[in-house]
Amino acid sequence: MKIALIGLGSVGRGVAEMITKKDLGLTITGLADSKSGAMDPKGLDIPTLLTHKKKNGHCGDPDISTLDIIKKADYDALVEVTPTNALSGEPAIGYIKAALARKKHVVTSNKGPIALANKELRTMAQENGVALRYEATVAGAIPIMHTLEHGLAGNDILALYGVLNGTCNYILTRMADEGLTYEQALMEAREMGYAEADPTYDVKGIDASIKLVILANNIWGHDVRLTDVDCTGIDLLTPDALRLADDEGCTIRLIAEAIPRKNILRVSPRIIEKSHPLVVDGTLNALTLETDMAKEITLIGRGAGSVETASAIIGDLLYIKDRYDGSA
Ligand code: HSE
Numbered sequence: 001m002k003i004a005l006i007g008l009g010s011v012g013r014g015v016a017e018m019i020t021k022k023d024l025g026l027t028i029t030g031l032a033d034s035k036s037g038a039m040d041p042k043g044l045d046i047p048t049l050l051t052h053k054k055k056n057g058h059c060g061d062p063d064i065s066t067l068d069i070i071k072k073a074d075y076d077a078l079v080e081v082t083p084t085n086a087l088s089g090e091p092a093i094g095y096i097k098a099a100l101a102r103k104k105h106v107v108t109s110n111k112g113p114i115a116l117a118n119k120e121l122r123t124m125a126q127e128n129g130v131a132l133r134y135e136a137t138v139a140g141a142i143p144i145m146h147t148l149e150h151g152l153a154g155n156d157i158l159a160l161y162g163v164l165n166g167t168c169n170y171i172l173t174r175m176a177d178e179g180l181t182y183e184q185a186l187m188e189a190r191e192m193g194y195a196e197a198d199p200t201y202d203v204k205g206i207d208a209s210i211k212l213v214i215l216a217n218n219i220w221g222h223d224v225r226l227t228d229v230d231c232t233g234i235d236l237l238t239p240d241a242l243r244l245a246d247d248e249g250c251t252i253r254l255i256a257e258a259i260p261r262k263n264i265l266r267v268s269p270r271i272i273e274k275s276h277p278l279v280v281d282g283t284l285n286a287l288t289l290e291t292d293m294a295k296e297i298t299l300i301g302r303g304a305g306s307v308e309t310a311s312a313i314i315g316d317l318l319y320i321k322d323r324y325d326g327s328a
Contacts (some may be wrong), residue, residue: 004030030073
């Protein structure tokens with residue numbers, strides 16, 4: 001299956017490297033970063049283009065834009081991993097629409113378009129007979145969308161609880177375990193490349209809220225928005241609060257919850273027992289689903305990272321490759 005990859009940040013590089021390294025039946029025929037593009041229907045020489053980007057700051061021809069790749073390259077599926085804009089979703093919404101209009105499948109890790117325009121984009125994909133998949137938007141490598149769609153098919157999902165932001169979890173872990181200040185821990189999380197470009201998205205609970213919106217709309221067909229989430233971040237938490245929780249055998253985690261029967265859609269720091277399944281360390285994410293048949297299921301895994309997020313994207317691509325005859 002031929003792939004056009006737009007976005008060459010940490011996630012895009014991970015996808016490019018894994019497709020090149022592993023024999024998956026995927027060929028990259030279009031590639032764009034923010035400054036340039038390259039296309040070849042027979043397949044691009046990815047290692048050379050990545051080296052070129054390292055040396056020169058861009059991967060291809062500066063006269064070829066991202067939209068040129070989407071509109072003109074020869075590909076079956078677009079991998080859209082450009083930076084998230086949670087307010088407008090643009091330019092990524094426009095990119096996704098341009099690919100769907102050409103009847104190309106789309107796989108994205110971009111939270112903005114899926115939180116803001118999921119219904120419209122899904123309808124457009126359906127009308128064009130192609131897939132729109134976004135496993136990588138929530139909880140990095142954890143296959144939550146595949147689990148909901150396949151493993152838990154037929155279950156009623158009654159509620160979900162999750163640690164959905166690796167940066168906050170890392171900060172809370174480092175403050176509690178090593179006595180770091182909030183500022184020191186945040187600086188470390190940024191250095192490790194887990195935080196959003198604007199880390200206030202992480203620490204104020206906005207990133208976790210966006211992921212909660214994506215999950216709620218996906219599971220229950222709701223049309224909730226970021227403003228519907230009752231959101232409190234961890235930016236005002238003091239080391240004293242963590243110490244007090246510790247005295248009681250507890251700790252603090254930023255928990256996202258969706259409980260439709262109680263009308264709850266909330267992200268907030270919660271005091272929980274250390275033995276609770278949602279108490280994971282560092283940048284791990286965790287998600288508990290409460291269901292009618294399977295009862296409680298908890299998934300734990302890496303919530304961010306280049307290759308970890310590539311795992312979710314490649315899972316979506318191979319799902320499309322297997323499912324849609326004729327495009328592979
Ligand atoms: N900033 C996000 C996090 C990255 O820390 O979880 C993954 O969405």
